Amino acid sequence: MKLNAKPNRADTAFHGAAIAAAALVLLILALVVFTMATRMGPVLDRMGLDFFGSRRWSPADRLFGALPFLWGTLYTAVIALVLAVPVSIGVALFVTQVASPRLRKPLVYVLDLLAVVPSVVFGLWGVLVLAQPIQSIYIKVHNAVDGIPVLQSIFGASLQGRSFMTAGIILAIMITPIITSLAREVIDTTPTPEKEGAYGLGATRWEMIRAVVWPHSKAGIVGAVMLGLGRAMGETIAVALVIGSSIGQITTNAFASGNSMPSVIANEWGEADDLHKSAMIGLALMLFVITIAVNLIATAVVQRSKR
């Protein structure tokens, strides 16, 4: 039997279908951006560039400034990363380097399970269980650092349990399994001969991790962290429930309540009029651009580390 050199009909069809599917994804993405950009028109007409720079968000005065929500989104995401990254890397190293294979399997299973818990569950737990009692801890921390520069501006006065910090904690719990699972995969790709070599030279486990695993996995872990960041910035319902929904808050006080871009959209969309909606579409577009940028960079970093 002779192999046909020319592509047959099935091949051509497959080729076409695959290209169409790929093009469709790009087309949808382009249409989403196009629709949002056009529907953002009214708020840009009204506010101009102040939309990106103003602190005021007052539907009654027809004033819409995105800055406080941008701040809330970034600040909660940073808090989440500060809390989640050390834990995630620790767990990933434990699972890959320390745990016995018998322990490893159930541990990985539980971590993956944590990743699929719907965010509203974390949000409700945050608002019903965490928010009230945690305020007393906030107050204690504030009293302890009062008078110390920098720290006192981060751990400021607490008026209620729902705050940037509470949102950051919930986000940290949500992104830990993602960062852990990606970091674990990256660390797993460390070539065994190199590890054995390090041990052979008399390295302890910690020295081996520092000398072999870490340089090998650094870039991949950075990528994993950025994917976690993307998830944290886009999270909506859980944040909306625990961030406190204060309007116009730009403060370094992590114990103050604020609002984030996705949270304000979820809260205010239903009763908004046209201009108000246009402003929220503007927020959505900003968030879209930021998360896409973060995810693209993350994917690139992860890919490069795999080579």
Add this chain to the structure above:
Amino acid sequence: MKLQAARIAQVITLGTLGALSLVGCSKKDQPATPAATGSAQATAPATGGNATLNASGSTFQKAFQEVAIESFTKANSTIKINYGGGGSGKGRQDFADMVTDFGCTDGAYKDEEKAKVKGGEFVYVPILLGAITVSYNIDGVDKLQLSADTIAKIFQRDIKKWNDAAIAADNPGVTLPDLDIVVAHRSDGSGTTQQFTLFLTNAATSSWKLKSASTIEWPADTQAGNGNGGVAQIVKSTKGAIGYVDLPDAKASGLKYASVKNASGKFIEPSSASAQAAGDGIEVQADLTFVAVNAKGDATYPITMPSWCIVYTKPADKAKGAALKRYFNFMVTDAQKMAPEIDYAPLPKTLQDKAIAAVAKIEG
């Protein structure tokens, strides 16, 4: 391995996009209660067979719509009605886009929105009135009286303590504690917020600076709860708290609420009857829209909100038209009796007559 990591990255990217695009409809979009079926005394509507009516809108009306639909479909088993809630804004938008057969809303269309209503001529049919309470949580104070100016100053954080002179002046003979006031308001855009602030705009003209809208630029040292239930929960669990909550939710949460000074200078407790009294003191426009806050009359509770359903007068589908007419008639007549049982106020007689006349314009 390589593939898997890249795929997870993609899934997360798509997940983020998906979450964004879903945000608009993720809120309170519960499926409508299935209509009760299988009644023995079913009678088919005069002009014809089966019809399914879909509606969305006011969450304020949802509890009323549920009991009204259940009772109506028991007697008219060939008609099925789905009420989706989702908020007044959604109700107006869906109706304007002809996604639904009728909509329910606590506010009228703005002029620029009215131009976008696609299905031709429509009528506002007043359905209900309801009281918005000013609920509070102070141990040992079971009766509290507040004037509009005092409420405005409290919610603007001009007054921060319960023993402030302005509150004391409204409450002669009552000992108020030296307690910090915690203000609770809605985190979600809301018709209740709109009506509550409209009351303050109209009744506390000199004190209230934050205007009226579905979302208010509240001071930062206030607390926000999601829905009437969320605000009620904050008030219930926080000593010194005060918040605006509609009457059914305030009662369900066991909150104490203030008597509010009305336009005649009397302090009136919120109730089904005092909200209905507000309906007698209002000026109704030709299209049956009206403002219900701060209405005239001695027995009127001043923070009263109205609610309408909107329907096209010439529905394209004849069977649907007949069903719509039947259901709207039911809502403004027999169903009115059910309103007080669930702490809404039925329409006063004058307004009810106008509502019945509006329903007569539906061609079915």
